[in-house]
Amino acid sequence: MTDIIRAGTPGTPGTPGTESLVCRLVDAELLVPTGVLGLYGRSGTYQDVADGIGAMVRRWGASLGARRLHLPPVLGRATFAHTNYLESFPDLMGSVHVFSGGNPEHKELLRRVESGGDWPALLEPADVVLASAACHGVYPLCTGVLPIEGRTFDVQSYCFRHEPSPQAARMQSFVMHEIAHVGTADGAWNHREEGLAHGLRMLSGLGLDMSAVPASDPFFGRVGAVLAAGQLDEELKMEGVTAIPGTQGMTAIMSANSHRDHFGVPFGIETAGGAVAHSACVAFGVDRIVVALLAVHGLDPASWPSGVRDQLGLAGSLA
């Protein structure tokens, strides 16, 4: 089984060892290879840790009065269009296409499948795309005038980003858990600041050595470089990074983001005071956090420090 991942995950040229952690996770049967780079099944043990992180984020969300939402892994295409994701990250998105033909078209589809032809060319765009970020699904729920305190969501979903990689912490399909706030400019900025501090405390408390750094999103192309520079300049995106043993450099396992009115404008969201709403999200990369914990504390969560196990609710749950 590890042959699949090993065959499928050559070390990136110039960065020896990038594949070692993922192979260790596969050998320990924590991740299960699928033959696709960056796409894994999760074992029960892995999932129990992920669930523990989810519960920690949920408790924080509850303390803020957040409305809990579990969103499916696909998003309405019309909602996606409003996010302007295609402008900035066309290379990362996934569009869902479906077959709507009859018997003759099906015959042609199967002919192409059998002959190795281009059968996906016979499909049509569905009314959904893969979710790129968990919080994209909450903005259409806010269209109109907000209550005076704004709205806060505890929202999670599987997200997809098309960036095949042999690195354990860069999956194509992964769980993102966010506490997102939509409200006034000040309210959104405060949420970002307080959320960054809270997230760093929470992850440090799990034994991870965290730092906060200004960062930029991986904007696409020539125009994107300008956008990234602006984002960095204004410190709109802060990442909580840590060193994951067995991988190169620092890895972002959470981020705290000010969107300003990026979503308020297209989704028509207004504050109680009549201004265009601002938004901010504090996003936890659940899979990256699980991978970091496994790399730092060892591949057997049963032997992790009891304080870490207690916070994750693992006491007794690992048979």
Place this chain on the structure above:
Amino acid sequence: MTDIIRAGTPGTPGTPGTESLVCRLVDAELLVPTGVLGLYGRSGTYQDVADGIGAMVRRWGASLGARRLHLPPVLGRATFAHTNYLESFPDLMGSVHVFSGGNPEHKELLRRVESGGDWPALLEPADVVLASAACHGVYPLCTGVLPIEGRTFDVQSYCFRHEPSPQAARMQSFVMHEIAHVGTADGAWNHREEGLAHGLRMLSGLGLDMSAVPASDPFFGRVGAVLAAGQLDEELKMEGVTAIPGTQGMTAIMSANSHRDHFGVPFGIETAGGAVAHSACVAFGVDRIVVALLAVHGLDPASWPSGVRDQLGLAGSLA
């Protein structure tokens, strides 16, 4: 917010009232509309019930020594090709397409987005498709010779089926939780039979009035009608059905399926005795079960019978 779902979910002609349950679930904020038929966010209360069902299935799987796997909502395209799903259910599948162009192609993409043109035509098939069934991901893990006892998996994932519908129990994106067995012909058949009995007991114990009926999959087209008749004749598919108040007819909320060598052949799976492996799965439609429980016991799980709450582990979890 309910306007979106109400606008989007007209009653199907000739079946008045099909939309009423989903509107009640939306009004109670258990399901959150997305503007796409059959695509909903789940509230925390809804998810707690779903998690309780998951834990019940998991306990059964553990008693069978099943290997627990949480699979992502997308499946490798190569694995999908081996399932022959396109032959039987082309209309239900979802293919993922991505953008792999450079700056000039991105400019054209945005030009089409802005002019309402066919931008998805500029995308290329990714190496993943949406998962159609949770168990599809386990067969490639079995390629080769099985241990003498076969292999049993507790496997779950979000699945996608392109069948937009206003019926609460027919979602496009839903969680399927399966206990799947790959082994000898007898072993697989026994798993199907015992799993059917276990599933019916489990769901009856939650206060649902269950019946077992021979059924057929929704095979596509003219050839499909023949396949469906054969499947019914041989009772390869048994469904656990129940009446969901507020919906028409009976709804399948679980199924127990004999695949014979449908997966053993293309995935090259052999029994210890050298025969082509058979497989069987017992599949729980988690979302359909949650919807059935809400329709039967009422929209507030806090007021459900204590025996049902206890089995679902809800005592104290609903704040």
